[in-house]
Amino acid sequence: MNVVTIACKNLKRKKIRSTLTIGGVAIAVAVLVSLLGFDRGYQQSLTGNIDKMGYQLLVTAKGCPYEAATMMLKGGGGLRYMEQDIYEKIQNDARIDKITPQLVSTAYDPDRLEGQGGFAMYMGITDSYLELKPWSKFKSGQWFSSEAAEEAIMGYEAAEVEQRLVGDKIFIPNIDKVLTVVGIFERSGTQDDGIIFLPLKTTQQIFSLPNKLTGVGIKLKDIQQVGEFEEDLYEEPGIQVISMAQVRGTILNLISSAKVMANSVAVIAIFIAVIGVVNTILMSIFERTREIGVMKAIGASAADIFKLIWTETILVCTAGGILGSIFALLGSGVVEHIIKKILPYAPSGQLVLIRPSLLFGAFVGAIILGIITGIYPAWRAASMRPVEAIRTGE
Amino acid sequence: MSELVVKASKLTKVYKLFAEEIAAVNNVDLEIVSGEFVSIMGPSGSGKTTLLDMIGCLDAITSGQLEILGKDVSAMAESRLVKVRRGKIGFIFQDFSLIPTLTALENVQLASYFAGKSQKTQKMTVFLEKVGLGPRVNHLPKQLSGGEKQRVAIARALATEPKFLLADEPTGHLDTENSQEILNVFKQLNQEDNLTIIVTTHNQKLGSQTKRTIYLQDGKIVS
Ligand SMILES: Nc1ncnc2c1ncn2[C@@H]1O[C@H](COP(=O)(O)OP(=O)(O)OP(=O)(O)O)[C@@H](O)[C@H]1O
Numbered sequence: 001m002n003v004v005t006i007a008c009k010n011l012k013r014k015k016i017r018s019t020l021t022i023g024g025v026a027i028a029v030a031v032l033v034s035l036l037g038f039d040r041g042y043q044q045s046l047t048g049n050i051d052k053m054g055y056q057l058l059v060t061a062k063g064c065p066y067e068a069a070t071m072m073l074k075g076g077g078g079l080r081y082m083e084q085d086i087y088e089k090i091q092n093d094a095r096i097d098k099i100t101p102q103l104v105s106t107a108y109d110p111d112r113l114e115g116q117g118g119f120a121m122y123m124g125i126t127d128s129y130l131e132l133k134p135w136s137k138f139k140s141g142q143w144f145s146s147e148a149a150e151e152a153i154m155g156y157e158a159a160e161v162e163q164r165l166v167g168d169k170i171f172i173p174n175i176d177k178v179l180t181v182v183g184i185f186e187r188s189g190t191q192d193d194g195i196i197f198l199p200l201k202t203t204q205q206i207f208s209l210p211n212k213l214t215g216v217g218i219k220l221k222d223i224q225q226v227g228e229f230e231e232d233l234y235e236e237p238g239i240q241v242i243s244m245a246q247v248r249g250t251i252l253n254l255i256s257s258a259k260v261m262a263n264s265v266a267v268i269a270i271f272i273a274v275i276g277v278v279n280t281i282l283m284s285i286f287e288r289t290r291e292i293g294v295m296k297a298i299g300a301s302a303a304d305i306f307k308l309i310w311t312e313t314i315l316v317c318t319a320g321g322i323l324g325s326i327f328a329l330l331g332s333g334v335v336e337h338i339i340k341k342i343l344p345y346a347p348s349g350q351l352v353l354i355r356p357s358l359l360f361g362a363f364v365g366a367i368i369l370g371i372i373t374g375i376y377p378a379w380r381a382a383s384m385r386p387v388e389a390i391r392t393g394e
Numbered sequence: 395m396s397e398l399v400v401k402a403s404k405l406t407k408v409y410k411l412f413a414e415e416i417a418a419v420n421n422v423d424l425e426i427v428s429g430e431f432v433s434i435m436g437p438s439g440s441g442k443t444t445l446l447d448m449i450g451c452l453d454a455i456t457s458g459q460l461e462i463l464g465k466d467v468s469a470m471a472e473s474r475l476v477k478v479r480r481g482k483i484g485f486i487f488q489d490f491s492l493i494p495t496l497t498a499l500e501n502v503q504l505a506s507y508f509a510g511k512s513q514k515t516q517k518m519t520v521f522l523e524k525v526g527l528g529p530r531v532n533h534l535p536k537q538l539s540g541g542e543k544q545r546v547a548i549a550r551a552l553a554t555e556p557k558f559l560l561a562d563e564p565t566g567h568l569d570t571e572n573s574q575e576i577l578n579v580f581k582q583l584n585q586e587d588n589l590t591i592i593v594t595t596h597n598q599k600l601g602s603q604t605k606r607t608i609y610l611q612d613g614k615i616v617s
């Protein structure tokens with residue numbers, strides 16, 4: 001017999017009440033863990049996505065830079081066009097390590113998604129594209145046979161959606177063009193997975209966009225020179241330069257207000273859970289007033305009673321913490337799904353990242369919560385005077 | 395020579411109820427030595443429980459002097475009173491007051507736990523056998539009869555290995571037969587273990603079986 005077994009038995013006495021209280025804590029903890037997991041997961045996915053674009057700077061036609069940036073992250077480009085001349089002009093700048101021109105076009109395909117209809121995204125690229133993304137690997141097939149070949153390389157998911165293998169034909173709706181699939185990329189975990197890549201020249205030709213580009217991705221030799229380089233390009237008419245670091249900051253800013261709101265919800269949930277715990281424990285000690293008096297009569301000191309009630313509170317909170325962590329783990333898929341629908345921009349990858357350290361934190365946090373919330377009820381119980389307690393309810 | 399267990403002089407307890415002051419125990423002088431078996435009798439409201447609570451160091455006294463087991467507890471507050479009663483005084487209540495979530499055995503263990511004494515099942519069983527509970531040690535209070543519950547309560551009081559037992563109307567909720575059996579347990583404990591026992595009772599027949607009877611009326615000892 002020790003304080004924990006006695007406390008457990010007390011909690012089991014009113015099973016429904018204890019369960020509901022633990023449930024309240026569990027929900028609050030689950031919400032908090034999910035949010036914190038989201039916080040980490042989102043940043044990490046976003047950073048990962050941006051890193052995997054391979055370039056630090058993106059030159060696009062003038063327009064809303066954020067719109068362009070988001071479009072770019074979503075799949076390659078705002079659909080404004082710039083002249084290829086600019087690419088020719090800047091490509092020999094000594095500060096540039098790698099540079100790649102891109103031309104994105106979309107086509108509405110009424111047969112996509114089992115007849116629901118949807119946009120297919122095409123991106124014209126050159127050999128330099130792979131230099132910026134050295135991690136890109138072919139799942140099957142290979143690179144285009146020539147600069148203007150009527151061929152396509154499909155991203156992993158695009159190939160799955162369209163159910164194409166190397167050697168198959170793909171049909172581009174609206175412009176009635178048929179291309180041959182020569183390669184399929186392995187999954188990269190980025191937006192590239194959903195894109196159908198064509199040679200740049202082919203794209204310009206079949207979409208009737210001669211000498212047009214939607215963007216130029218640039219990787220500098222020295223990342224310190226980003227600012228300077230950006231400034232030099234201000235001179236060029238009709239274009240803008242977007243640094244991916246800025247994009248990252250902007251997107252994080254965009255979601256920060258949503259995060260503040262969600263965090264307030266979590267804080268309120270914790271607050272309500274704490275009130276619930278204090279209420280339950282207080283109720284149970286008032287119901288047990290006489291019992292507490294009897295315990296004191298048979299030798300329990302105020303400290304013994306304090307420990308007992310404190311332990312009960314800590315047990316409730318700890319159980320809630322563990323249960324809440326389990327809820328958060330099990331529910332992270334659902335939460336992720338909801339978040340992806342709500343957010344203005346959701347990077348690919350795992351958005352709700354619940355690491356063991358986070359779970360451990362939740363566990364410790366719940367215990368601390370119990371330690372703090374338990375003080376008042378424990379003190380109330382401990383300071384009951386034995387005679388009065390015993391005479392209560394006689 | 396017998397040790398003094400209780401020594402009270404001019405012991406008084408006054409309850410203030412609104413403007414009125416009630417002297418529940420009024421200038422009581424009392425000495426009880428170890429090995430005694432005392433019953434306290436008197437009409438309802440005569441101060442039996444109040445006197446017992448003070449002797450049991452559960453309640454502070456208003457005035458006078460009270461020594462328990464040689465310690466002057468007259469001016470002690472609860473935090474110090476608990477040290478006097480813990481492991482030295484065993485309580486038995488009219489309504490048994492077992493912890494409903496604990497089995498008979500566990501109720502006894504709980505008292506040992508609070509008293510900081512060994513909780514070995516073997517030892518607990520000795521106490522339970524002493525009060526004649528036998529095989530029902532793993533039953534919850536609600537699965538026991540009144541007489542059995544009171545036996546568990548006595549075993550629980552014994553588990554702290556007390557110097558004396560205090561029982562406030564221990565047979566108040568029991569029928570005649572069970573009352574007598576409980577009294578027999580007390581008698582046996584008093585005789586075989588030389589345990590000092592103080593009980594309050596309304597039951598004349600039981601009161602007459604103790605070695606000494608104190609009559610209270612309006613907070614005063616009348617004989
Ligand atoms: N907490 C209290 N506040 C005010 N008065 C009290 C309190 N407790 C007891 N009294 C009064 O003190 C007197 C003695 O009470 P006590 O309970 O000691 O009597 P008793 O002899 O045990 O009675 P019974 O046989 O009915 O148990 C009574 O008049 C009672 O009303």
Ligand SMILES: [Mg+2]
Nearest residue numbers: 442443444562
């Ligand atoms: Mg009484």
